[in-house]
Amino acid sequence: MSYIDTFYRRTLADDxxxxxxxxxxxxxxCIIGGGLAGMTVALQLARAGQSVVLLEARRVGWGASGRNGGFVSPGYANGAEAIERAAGAANARALHALSIEGMTFVRSTIEELKISTAAPVHGIMSVLRYPDSEVLKARAAYLAREFDYSVDYMGRDEVRSVLHSKRYFEALRDPNAFHIHPLNYLRAVAFEVERLGGRIFETSAATANDFSKAEKLVRTAAGLVKARTIVVTTGGYTTGLIPELKRSYLPIATYVMLSEEAPELIREAITTTDAIGDNRRAGDYYRVVDGGKRLLWGGRITTRAASSAVLANELRREMTGTYPQLKKLKTETSWSGLMSYARHLMPQIGQFQANVWYCTAFGGHGLNTTAIGGKLIAEAVLDQSERYKLFKPFGLVWAGGLAGLSAAQLTYWKLQAQDWWRERSSI
Known part of the structure; x- marks a missing residue:
C-alpha cells in the first residue's frame, strides 16, 4: 500500500x-495505531526495555500524522480560557507546560536520533488579521511570567516587511517553535523502535479483541497478538473496533495544497522561513518548503471528506485574497486528511480499564500533543508517573454522532462569519 500523493510522499527519505x-x-x-502518538508510546516503552508490538492498518503515518502542516508549537486546539474553566487555573497551567514539553520532546528526539530528513526550521508566526496589540502583548507577558517562555511581539510594519499582505496587522513570533517534515520524522522514529527490538506490522488492521482477561488478545486478518497491556492510538480513521472510542470524537477533514516550483514569485509575497498561522478558527496555515521553491498552504475544514481538488480552489482563493501577487502561482497537487476532534477540543488521554489505555483526539495541534500524550501513556504503563490524569476533565464524552457533525459544521460557518465581520470592521 502506498501513501497518498503529498509533498511528504514525494520527498520521503526512506520508503x-x-x-x-x-x-x-x-x-x-500492543499498540494499535501507527501515527505519532502510537509511535511515541512505542519508542518510550522500547527505550525502557519492554517488548512492543505496533499494529498499523495501512502504513505508519498514513493518516493525519504524515499529511499535516508540520507545525510543532505549544498549545491545544481549545483556547486557554476554556481549558481553565474545565480544569481549573493550576491544572490549566500544568497542561500548557505539558504542551511545551511535547514540543521539546520532538526537538530532542530529532537531535538524539539525528533525523536530518525531518528538516526542522525554527520560527512560527501567529498573525492577526485585525489590530489588537494589547491582547498580543498581554499574551507574551503571560507566557514569560508563568512559563519563562519568550515570544516576540511584531507590529504591523514588521509583519508586513516579511509577509507582503495588507491582510495582516500584528503577530507573535515564537522562536522556540519549529516546523518539520512530519512523515520523515515519524518513519525515523519507527526505524528506531525496530532497532530497539520493537516489532511494527503494517497493513495489519486490528479486527477483533478480547480484553476481558489478564492476557489481552488482538486479532488481525492473518495474526494474533497476546499482550499484557494495550494502548489504542487511532485517530480520524478509527473503525468500530472499540465503540466507546469511535463515538467519542468526530472525524474532521482539513485540506492542503502544494504549489509549483516558483521561488522568485513566492518571494514577492513571503520573505521569511517562518511557518505562518492566522488567528481564525480553522484559518490558513502555510510555509515555504523545498528550500524556498514551493509553498505549502493549508486550511478549511469539513465534517465530511470532500474532493481535495475542489477544496484546493477555495484554498487558492484564500491564498490570492491574502497575496494578490500569487495569482499566477499554480497548484501542483492537493490532499486532505481526517483529524479526530473531541467535543471539548482537547486530547483524550486515559484508561479504559486496567492495562487498556487510549491516547487520541489530537486534531488542531497534533505534533506537540501527540508527543506528550504518547510520553505520558508510556510513563503510566511503566508506573513512572500519573501525569496523564491532568487530562481527566477531558474524557471520552459522546461527540454527538451525525448530529455532532452537523453541529460542528454549523459552528464552523458561524465562526467564519464572525471572523469575516471582525476583519471587515478593521478595514
Missing amino acids: RTFASLSGTVECDT
Missing part, C-alpha cells in the same frame, strides 16, 4: 515497508 502480521506473537504492550 522501506514493514511486514504484515502473520501468526501469533506475544509482547508486553
Whole structure:
C-alpha cells in the first residue's frame, strides 16, 4: 500500500515497508495505531526495555500524522480560557507546560536520533488579521511570567516587511517553535523502535479483541497478538473496533495544497522561513518548503471528506485574497486528511480499564500533543508517573454522532462569519 500523493510522499527519505502480521506473537504492550502518538508510546516503552508490538492498518503515518502542516508549537486546539474553566487555573497551567514539553520532546528526539530528513526550521508566526496589540502583548507577558517562555511581539510594519499582505496587522513570533517534515520524522522514529527490538506490522488492521482477561488478545486478518497491556492510538480513521472510542470524537477533514516550483514569485509575497498561522478558527496555515521553491498552504475544514481538488480552489482563493501577487502561482497537487476532534477540543488521554489505555483526539495541534500524550501513556504503563490524569476533565464524552457533525459544521460557518465581520470592521 502506498501513501497518498503529498509533498511528504514525494520527498520521503526512506520508503522501506514493514511486514504484515502473520501468526501469533506475544509482547508486553500492543499498540494499535501507527501515527505519532502510537509511535511515541512505542519508542518510550522500547527505550525502557519492554517488548512492543505496533499494529498499523495501512502504513505508519498514513493518516493525519504524515499529511499535516508540520507545525510543532505549544498549545491545544481549545483556547486557554476554556481549558481553565474545565480544569481549573493550576491544572490549566500544568497542561500548557505539558504542551511545551511535547514540543521539546520532538526537538530532542530529532537531535538524539539525528533525523536530518525531518528538516526542522525554527520560527512560527501567529498573525492577526485585525489590530489588537494589547491582547498580543498581554499574551507574551503571560507566557514569560508563568512559563519563562519568550515570544516576540511584531507590529504591523514588521509583519508586513516579511509577509507582503495588507491582510495582516500584528503577530507573535515564537522562536522556540519549529516546523518539520512530519512523515520523515515519524518513519525515523519507527526505524528506531525496530532497532530497539520493537516489532511494527503494517497493513495489519486490528479486527477483533478480547480484553476481558489478564492476557489481552488482538486479532488481525492473518495474526494474533497476546499482550499484557494495550494502548489504542487511532485517530480520524478509527473503525468500530472499540465503540466507546469511535463515538467519542468526530472525524474532521482539513485540506492542503502544494504549489509549483516558483521561488522568485513566492518571494514577492513571503520573505521569511517562518511557518505562518492566522488567528481564525480553522484559518490558513502555510510555509515555504523545498528550500524556498514551493509553498505549502493549508486550511478549511469539513465534517465530511470532500474532493481535495475542489477544496484546493477555495484554498487558492484564500491564498490570492491574502497575496494578490500569487495569482499566477499554480497548484501542483492537493490532499486532505481526517483529524479526530473531541467535543471539548482537547486530547483524550486515559484508561479504559486496567492495562487498556487510549491516547487520541489530537486534531488542531497534533505534533506537540501527540508527543506528550504518547510520553505520558508510556510513563503510566511503566508506573513512572500519573501525569496523564491532568487530562481527566477531558474524557471520552459522546461527540454527538451525525448530529455532532452537523453541529460542528454549523459552528464552523458561524465562526467564519464572525471572523469575516471582525476583519471587515478593521478595514
